[in-house]
Amino acid sequence: MMERKYRHDATITKVDHLDEDNVFLTLNAPELSELSKPGQFVELETSQFLNRPFGVAICDKKAGTVGIGVRKVGKGTKEIFEYKAGDKATLFGPFGYGFSISEKTSRAYVIGGGTGIYPLLFLLQELKRAGIKTYTGCGFQSLTHALMIDDFSHISDDYLTACEIGEADVSGTAVDALAELYERHGQSDGTIVYACGPIPMLKAVNAWCEENGIDAECSFEARMGCGFGVCRGCAIPVIRDGQPTYDRCCVEGPVFRRGVVDWEGL
Numbered sequence: 001m002m003e004r005k006y007r008h009d010a011t012i013t014k015v016d017h018l019d020e021d022n023v024f025l026t027l028n029a030p031e032l033s034e035l036s037k038p039g040q041f042v043e044l045e046t047s048q049f050l051n052r053p054f055g056v057a058i059c060d061k062k063a064g065t066v067g068i069g070v071r072k073v074g075k076g077t078k079e080i081f082e083y084k085a086g087d088k089a090t091l092f093g094p095f096g097y098g099f100s101i102s103e104k105t106s107r108a109y110v111i112g113g114g115t116g117i118y119p120l121l122f123l124l125q126e127l128k129r130a131g132i133k134t135y136t137g138c139g140f141q142s143l144t145h146a147l148m149i150d151d152f153s154h155i156s157d158d159y160l161t162a163c164e165i166g167e168a169d170v171s172g173t174a175v176d177a178l179a180e181l182y183e184r185h186g187q188s189d190g191t192i193v194y195a196c197g198p199i200p201m202l203k204a205v206n207a208w209c210e211e212n213g214i215d216a217e218c219s220f221e222a223r224m225g226c227g228f229g230v231c232r233g234c235a236i237p238v239i240r241d242g243q244p245t246y247d248r249c250c251v252e253g254p255v256f257r258r259g260v261v262d263w264e265g266l
């Protein structure tokens with residue numbers, strides 16, 4: 001049996017500065033591209049201690065490339081922000097369990113906030129390929145913080161931007177966008193909500209889904225240490241066999257079915 005390769009020596013082929021805090025990198029990494037599934041993440045090596053996790057945002061298996069969107073936060077991401085086309089980068093992965101796309105899925109509401117919007121692009125790409133209708137809502141602090149609106153509009157059957165400040169399609173949060181999209185498109189058998197973003201957003205998505213009786217898969221960006229299951233620094237509370245316990249975001253996640261998560265314990 002061929003051994004699975006986790007380390008990938010990649011070349012950065014394209015660098016798009018989306019705004020002063022966000023950059024989108026395209027990397028040539030054919031094996032990584034071949035193995036990646038939507039919702040999985042990669043670890044990028046920097047000069048800092050511990051690698052930095054990022055959701056796979058774009059995957060072009062034909063071209064052998066993957067894309068990641070990176071927000072400048074601390075030392076590691078500041079370093080990544082300086083990368084240029086032609087630079088070499090070391091990536092590890094793909095890691096974790098991603099989103100599931102079932103044959104029964106007929107329509108999908110795709111909801112993102114913060115850096116959680118990036119991995120949803122890859123998910124939307126695969127949902128489209130599977131012929132599933134997609135209704136997408138992304139929440140930003142204000143319109144000046146809004147990112148990749150054209151990409152999301154282009155790939156979704158309907159798309160709304162939600163902002164709490166300023167004029168947007170929806171005045172409010174990503175969950176208000178979800179409610180508006182649901183009002184427009186409703187549900188049928190096989191409706192699911194996919195969400196990725198900060199914990200308060202995921203909690204609100206869960207509450208909305210509970211109210212409306214819709215299943216969901218939520219992707220968590222838990223603070224990570226080792227990134228491969230050893231330190232347990234990324235644990236989130238879950239209920240398994242009726243008992244409260246913890247799952248590791250980097251191994252059992254980062255995507256969890258909403259019924260598994262112990263929302264009260266978060």
Ligand SMILES: Cc1cc2nc3c(=O)[nH]c(=O)nc-3n(C[C@H](O)[C@H](O)[C@H](O)COP(=O)(O)OP(=O)(O)OC[C@H]3O[C@@H](n4cnc5c(N)ncnc54)[C@H](O)[C@@H]3O)c2cc1C
Nearest residue numbers: 053054055069070071074075076077115118221222223224
């Ligand atoms: C599964 C997953 C997917 C992610 N996808 C994206 C993405 O697509 N785009 C994006 O911009 N960011 C994403 N993040 C968050 C990103 O990993 C952090 O912003 C980044 O690690 C911060 O590194 P830093 O050195 O700049 O910050 P520092 O605060 O200096 O980091 C210190 C340490 O804390 C860890 N850390 C800090 N913030 C986070 C965080 N939010 N999540 C996990 N570890 C953190 C770092 O990895 C590092 O080990 C994701 C996180 C996870 C867990």
Ligand code: FES
Nearest residue numbers: 225227229231232
């Ligand atoms: S980050 Fe170490 S166990 Fe998940």
